[in-house]
Amino acid sequence: MVLNYIWIAFFVIAFFVAVGKLVIGGDTAVFTEIINASFASAKTGFEISLGLTGILSLWLGIMKIGEKGGVIQAFARLAAPVFSKLFPDIPKDHPVTGSIFMNLSANLLGLDNAATPMGLRAMQQLQELNPEKESASNSMVMFLCINASGLTLIPITIMMYRAQMGAANPSDVFLPIMLTTFTSTLVAILAVCVRQKINVLQRNLVLFFGGLGLFIGGLVWLFNSMEQEQVSLYSTLFANTLLFTIICGFIISGTRKKINVYDAFIEGAKEGFHTAITIIPYLVAILVGIGIFRASGAMDFITEGVRMGVAAIGLDTEFVGALPTILMKPLSGSGARGMMLDAMNTYGADSFVGRLSSIVQGSCDTTFYVVALYYGSVGIRNTRYTVQCALLADLAGAIAAIAMAYLFF
Numbered sequence: 001m002v003l004n005y006i007w008i009a010f011f012v013i014a015f016f017v018a019v020g021k022l023v024i025g026g027d028t029a030v031f032t033e034i035i036n037a038s039f040a041s042a043k044t045g046f047e048i049s050l051g052l053t054g055i056l057s058l059w060l061g062i063m064k065i066g067e068k069g070g071v072i073q074a075f076a077r078l079a080a081p082v083f084s085k086l087f088p089d090i091p092k093d094h095p096v097t098g099s100i101f102m103n104l105s106a107n108l109l110g111l112d113n114a115a116t117p118m119g120l121r122a123m124q125q126l127q128e129l130n131p132e133k134e135s136a137s138n139s140m141v142m143f144l145c146i147n148a149s150g151l152t153l154i155p156i157t158i159m160m161y162r163a164q165m166g167a168a169n170p171s172d173v174f175l176p177i178m179l180t181t182f183t184s185t186l187v188a189i190l191a192v193c194v195r196q197k198i199n200v201l202q203r204n205l206v207l208f209f210g211g212l213g214l215f216i217g218g219l220v221w222l223f224n225s226m227e228q229e230q231v232s233l234y235s236t237l238f239a240n241t242l243l244f245t246i247i248c249g250f251i252i253s254g255t256r257k258k259i260n261v262y263d264a265f266i267e268g269a270k271e272g273f274h275t276a277i278t279i280i281p282y283l284v285a286i287l288v289g290i291g292i293f294r295a296s297g298a299m300d301f302i303t304e305g306v307r308m309g310v311a312a313i314g315l316d317t318e319f320v321g322a323l324p325t326i327l328m329k330p331l332s333g334s335g336a337r338g339m340m341l342d343a344m345n346t347y348g349a350d351s352f353v354g355r356l357s358s359i360v361q362g363s364c365d366t367t368f369y370v371v372a373l374y375y376g377s378v379g380i381r382n383t384r385y386t387v388q389c390a391l392l393a394d395l396a397g398a399i400a401a402i403a404m405a406y407l408f409f
Contacts, residue, residue: 006368006387010289014296021297034295041291045284049276052116056272059117062250063102064268065261067095069253075101082208085198086189087139089129096125100143102246108151119147120275120377127378135382136375141389142192144374148390149188149397150365151181158362161341167349176355176404177362178216184364184397191389275377282376286368290331299327319402321346321353325360326401330367330394337361356405363397 018034021027067073075098083090083097090096099122106115122143130137136144155177162170186209193200254261293299307320325339343357367390375383 007285007289010293013298014292017298017301018296030296034292037291037295038288041287042284044291045287046280048287049280049283052279053273053276056117056120056276057269058272060121060272060275061265061267061269062247063099063118063121064271065254065259065264066098066250068259068264069250069255069257069261071098071250071253073098081204085202085205086142086193088198089137089139090126091129094125094129096122096129096139099125104146104151106243107147116373117272119143119374121271123374123378124271124275127380132382134380136380136384136386138196140375140380141384141386142189142196144371144383144386145188145192145389145393146185147374148365148367148370149181149185149393150363151185152177152362155362158340158358161337162344162349162354162358165341165344165349165354167344167354170349172408173355173358173362176359176401176408180359180363180397180400180404182213182216183400184393187396188389188393191392195385195389278379279373279376282372283369286372287332290368293331294328299324302327318352319356319405322356322360322402322405325357326398329360329364329398330391331369333366333369336366352405352409355409356401359401359405360398363401364394367391367394 014034018030021030073093073095077093079097079101080092083100084092087097087100099118103115103118103122106118123140126137126140126143127133130140155174158173158177159170162173190200192198251261254264303320303323306323307317310317310320322343325336325343328339329336340357340361344351344354347353349355367387371383371386371390375381375386
């Protein structure tokens with residue numbers, strides 16, 4: 001229901017802003033730009049789904065081997081002490097716990113191509129446990145909000161872009177990003193726990209988040225002692241080695257269980273193909289709404305309004321230059337990336353705005369894309385409070401990003 005209102009709002013706001021630009025500003029091209037944006041966004045939605053087809057087929061095939069070989073169940077037992085508290089509705093040792101564990105681990109390592117298929121597999125398994133097939137379950141809401149918060153330990157892509165844009169020290173945003181994304185994830189989990197009346201002071205949860213905080217601190221210390229080239233080399237090598245080890249481990253486990261690993265892979269790959277086709281309408285719908293909103297100039301209108309409001313109360317307006325990236329991040333991953341690159345190109349990669357835009361880009365994931373993709377894959381129409389909690393995490397991430405930028409730079 002929330003997505004319905006938001007989607008309508010995109011079109012209504014875009015219409016009135018476009019009419020204003022036409023009547024007041026004499027912009028005769030605005031409606032042409034909007035229509036072109038709608039066509040381009042629809043094409044992008046289809047291309048994303050098409051591009052996911054091969055990746056989904058690959059990883060869901062591998063996941064099927066792991067499931068039949070018993071590896072996913074082993075991951076489920078490993079994650080049970082924490083996940084049983086965050087996902088109390090999931091039966092003990094259910095395979096979905098292993099799928100969630102795999103998805104979150106891939107996200108932590110920045111392995112988007114692997115994380116998405118694993119996440120979609122987890123959603124399919126959660127849907128099997130869901131008594132109301134068109135309404136998101138409590139476990140689905142928690143899972144989606146954690147994903148939307150975008151906790152990533154190694155923001156390699158952002159550091160790569162900063163290096164390409166001429167930053168003197170591309171990894172100088174590493175620590176701010178780490179602290180910011182940890183903040184957004186913690187807020188997402190706390191928000192959902194409050195709504196679902198989950199006690200966050202349970203021993204296993206306190207130990208887990210305390211341990212995660214110590215691990216992040218140690219990782220920050222380690223990477224800060226390395227040169228940028230070493231950070232990129234070792235983190236990429238570790239992530240890819242781990243990924244290939246997982247693939248080989250799944251195949252070996254299937255062989256030990258004496259299953260036909262090839263047939264198991266084909267079975268999972270067919271599910272991947274079906275999932276990719278299922279999500280096309282959902283992606284096209286949300287991306288067209290976002291594309292029209294951007295093309296109408298509504299984003300620029302909001303940005304300038306904030307700049308004037310901040311200036312009127314006498315506060316520093318330097319952060320407003322990064323506001324397009326902040327506002328675009330929940331709506332479109334590629335759009336936010338474009339805004340970040342534009343900010344670095346306009347202000348400089350080592351400018352305050354350039355660094356802040358980089359921190360924002362790494363602070364959380366693309367909420368509306370994640371919601372449309374994951375819920376669309378299983379036909380969920382009632383998202384309940386998923387969007388509200390995810391946007392609260394986005395807001396916390398944005399505020400933390402601004403605070404970290406002023407603190408560090």
